[in-house]
Amino acid sequence: MDYTACNACGECADVCPVTQPDEYQMGLSSRKAIYIPFPQAVPCSYILDMEHCLGNNPIACGKCQDVCEKQAINYDDTDEVITREIGAIIVAIGLDVYDPTEMDEYGYTRYDNVITSMEFERLICAGGPTAGHFVRPGDGERPKRIGFIQCVGSRNPKIGRPWCSNICCMNTVKDTLLLADHYPDVENVVYYQDIRAFGKSFEDMFQRSKETGTRYVRGLPGDVEEDPTTGNLLITVENTTSGKLERHELDMLVLSVGVEPPKDLAKISSLLTLSKTSDGFLMESHPKLKPVDAPTRGVYFAGFCESPKDIKDSVCQAGAASSRAGALLNAGKITIEAITSQIDEENCTKCGVCSRVCPYGAITWKKGEVPVVVEAACAGCGACGASCQFGSITMRHFTDDQLVAQVRAILAEKPEDKVMVFACNWCSYAGGDMAGISRIQYPATNRVMRTMCSARVSEDMVLEAFRAGAPVVLVSGCHYADCHYINANRQTVARVQKLWNKIEKAGVRPERLQLEWISAAEGQKFAKVMKQMEDLRRTVTAEEIEKAKEALKPKPKKKPKPKAEAAAAAAP
Numbered sequence: 001m002d003y004t005a006c007n008a009c010g011e012c013a014d015v016c017p018v019t020q021p022d023e024y025q026m027g028l029s030s031r032k033a034i035y036i037p038f039p040q041a042v043p044c045s046y047i048l049d050m051e052h053c054l055g056n057n058p059i060a061c062g063k064c065q066d067v068c069e070k071q072a073i074n075y076d077d078t079d080e081v082i083t084r085e086i087g088a089i090i091v092a093i094g095l096d097v098y099d100p101t102e103m104d105e106y107g108y109t110r111y112d113n114v115i116t117s118m119e120f121e122r123l124i125c126a127g128g129p130t131a132g133h134f135v136r137p138g139d140g141e142r143p144k145r146i147g148f149i150q151c152v153g154s155r156n157p158k159i160g161r162p163w164c165s166n167i168c169c170m171n172t173v174k175d176t177l178l179l180a181d182h183y184p185d186v187e188n189v190v191y192y193q194d195i196r197a198f199g200k201s202f203e204d205m206f207q208r209s210k211e212t213g214t215r216y217v218r219g220l221p222g223d224v225e226e227d228p229t230t231g232n233l234l235i236t237v238e239n240t241t242s243g244k245l246e247r248h249e250l251d252m253l254v255l256s257v258g259v260e261p262p263k264d265l266a267k268i269s270s271l272l273t274l275s276k277t278s279d280g281f282l283m284e285s286h287p288k289l290k291p292v293d294a295p296t297r298g299v300y301f302a303g304f305c306e307s308p309k310d311i312k313d314s315v316c317q318a319g320a321a322s323s324r325a326g327a328l329l330n331a332g333k334i335t336i337e338a339i340t341s342q343i344d345e346e347n348c349t350k351c352g353v354c355s356r357v358c359p360y361g362a363i364t365w366k367k368g369e370v371p372v373v374v375e376a377a378c379a380g381c382g383a384c385g386a387s388c389q390f391g392s393i394t395m396r397h398f399t400d401d402q403l404v405a406q407v408r409a410i411l412a413e414k415p416e417d418k419v420m421v422f423a424c425n426w427c428s429y430a431g432g433d434m435a436g437i438s439r440i441q442y443p444a445t446n447r448v449m450r451t452m453c454s455a456r457v458s459e460d461m462v463l464e465a466f467r468a469g470a471p472v473v474l475v476s477g478c479h480y481a482d483c484h485y486i487n488a489n490r491q492t493v494a495r496v497q498k499l500w501n502k503i504e505k506a507g508v509r510p511e512r513l514q515l516e517w518i519s520a521a522e523g524q525k526f527a528k529v530m531k532q533m534e535d536l537r538r539t540v541t542a543e544e545i546e547k548a549k550e551a552l553k554p555k556p557k558k559k560p561k562p563k564a565e566a567a568a569a570a571a572p
Contacts, residue, residue, distance in 0.1 A: 003045035005072035008036065010046075012064035012073065018052050022129075026119045028137070029129035034064050034073075039127055048073070088298045088325035091282065092318065093268060095304035098153030098161070098257045106149060106255055111226045112138035113233060114253045117148075117171060124178055134183065136252055138231045143251035144185065147235060148172045149221060150192040154258030163279045165258035166308035169196045172256050173209045180212035188214040189248060191221055191237055199310065217246070224253065259308055272299055273361050278481035282306050285484075292321045295379065295486050296360060297334075300324050339380035339397050339452060345370050348392040354384035359486035381485035382456030386495065398452060400460070407464050410447045415469030416545055419446045419533045421476065422457045426484040427519050428476035434523030442527035443534035446474075453477065455488035455495075462499055462513065466548045471540035472512050472533055479517040489517075506551040512540060 018033035033053045034046050054061035055075055065073040097118055100108045107114045113136050115123070126132035136143050150172060154165040169192070176188045195216070197206045210216065223236040227249075235248040261280040269276055273296050275283040282305050285293040292300050300321035303314040328334065341354075341363070348370050355365035362377035363384060371393075385394040394400050411418060423429035429450050435442060451457055454477025465473045475496055483489040493515070500510040514536070516529050 001046065001048055001077065002070075002072040002074065003043045003047075005070045006043075006045040007070060008044045008046065009069075011067045012046055015063040015067050017061065017063070018049075018054060020049065020052055025122050025129045026116075028119060028122055045072075087329045088300065089272065090300045090302055090318075090321045090325055091268060091272070091274075091294070091305050092302040092321075093262050093264065093305050095259045095308075096262050098165075098260055100152055100255050100257055103153065103159060105224070106152070106221065106253065107224045107226065107233075108255060111224070111231075111233060111253075112136075113143075113226075113231055113251065114224070114255065116152075117168070117175070117254055117256045120175060120254045124175075124182070134179075136231070141251075142183070145187045145248075145250045146179065146189070146252045146254060147221075147233070147248065147250040148175070148188070148190045148254045148256055150190065150195075150256045151220070152255040152257050153260070155193065161258065161260065161279075163258075163281075163308060164196065166196075167310050168256045168258055170199065170202055170205065170310070172254075173197070173202075173205050175254070176209045176214040177205065177212065180209075180214070188212075189250070190214060190216045191235075192216060192218060193220065199312065217241075259304065261305070265305065268305075272296055273359060273486060274299065275359075275483060275486035276481070278479075281308075283482060292317055292324055295484065297377070297379075298325075298328060334376065336376050337378070337380050339395055340375045340378040341373050341380070341382070341384050341393055341395050343371060343373060344392045344394075347390055349390055353387050353389075354393050357383045357387045357491055359383065359483075359488050379485055381453040381488040382451065383453065383485070383488045383491045386456050386458035387491065395452070395456065398456060400458065403449070403451070403456075403458075403461055404464050406449050407461055408468055410449065411465065411468035411470055416471055416540075416542065417445060418470065419443075419472045419474060419530070419537050420465040420470040421446050421448045421474045421530075421533075422454065422461070423448050423450055424454045424477035424484070424489075425450055425452045427478040427482075428454075428516070428526065430520035431518040431522050431526040434521060435526045436523075438523045440523055440527040442530040445534050445537060446530050453483075453485050453488050454492040455485065457492065457495070459495060459499060459502075463552050463554070466503070466508065466512075466552050467554070469545050469549060471537045471545055472514065474514045474516060474529070474533055476516045476518050476529070479519055482519070503548075503552070506548075508548045508551060509540075509544065511536065512544075512548075 012034045013032045016032035016034050019030045020033065021027040022029045022031040024038045033049045036044065036046055055065065100116060115137060122128040123130055124132065124134050135141060150168060153161055154168060155162065172190055179186045179188055195206060197203045217237060217239050219238045219240045221235045221237040225234045227234060233250045233253050235250060237246050239246050269282065274294055277283045282301055284291050284301060284306060285295050294301060302318040302321040350368060350370055352365040352371060355363040355371050359381065360377050360379055362374045363371045364374065365371040380395060382395045382398055385400065391400060411420065423432060429448065432448055454475055457475050462473055475492060477489045477492055478484055480489060496513065496515045499513055503513060504510045514533065518526050518529060
């Protein structure tokens, strides 16, 4: 379809013999196989539904092409791949609405007069399938008693959706005001857990809704039945305010459905190396200081992809994202992080492990070649350096030698009285600061060593701590689903699990190596963990410490063989 030639005359749709449910009208009306997606579509041009069109491969119809004077319809048109060089990306991919068919306790799939809030919007809209005449889908009659159930698909950990969808409460309040304005005789009942009206003038709207006569019942219905004669719905609900079980008869029931991350978010996340929070939304670089920045430089967020938000917040975030992107593009040059990885080409075995563990894709590697660090993309987590068995890759300012030297210095005197703590710069280390400024007391036996990420803590650093006489070693970092470096702490988990097996085989209690997730705001948890570490330290005997020193003595490091020597060893 040539949208530049189409003048939206509509003659093509008039002659089209194919009808399909209209997605925009929530399937409450139909459309043709050639159609305008919705009235305000830009550009205002007809599109072809090639899945249902009869005019392609082979042409069995072609009526729309015959009547199009502008010759805008081309059945031979194919998808086109467009290549562009860009300097910034704004991720604004929207949302998906929860499908209540999987939660059918309210009878959405069984009763015609149970609809979603999205279907309600179309029924009451002047541009909807009923031209604004609000009727029941079951019999076309105007309802007199309407119920709204909140938090359908939201705030429900049982179905994997613990988050608040943000928009549902006020959307229902708005709907009750619309009904009161157009149909003053309609009785509205809202079943809710909590009404969250925290936006500007939202509380005023809520109060106006109650003043119109809308009844708010604190409690979610436990049972919905249909009267087969009238089509009315019988609702059983416990009013938690009065403590009484109530039974209501309604003409229509509206499910206020929540929202969820779009289904293609995983693809976008993988494509742009983005991190997701535990609820499935994209994670920003910093919730306060960089709320629209992705951990990957040059990528910014706008709208629902980052968290549920209303139109106002989405517009604000879009403005902030475009401003951040504009500042980056207008700068002419960028300042990169000084803490980046570097490769020792002489010692590199060209195995490519560093490339595979990099969460940012900042290390490019081809088989048989030395990997290359793209410094502009490197964020300095250090996962690559900790994963290299040959010491061929490390981080500036946080080299292996520097970190091991710190471990030895910390444990040089009376190591048996100390707990060796490796702390992630962004979370657990900051959590220690939070405990300090909050004046939360905890044992002074811990010795905290800062690393940019828990993934920077290599096997050698942990073993060196035990060799130096540390009774207990703690590796701590960001919460598992909230890693500052996208998903680098997954490398931490794998490495610590490997170490547990290794030290246990050597006869060392694996409990002496601990792994904890502590956020920057969890000063209380930091103090609690330190107390637990001190309690554990007191259980470690001097004999255990000496045994660990002996059992974990270092072995000669692997050294890559020169090419000639390697070839000779491989020869038969």
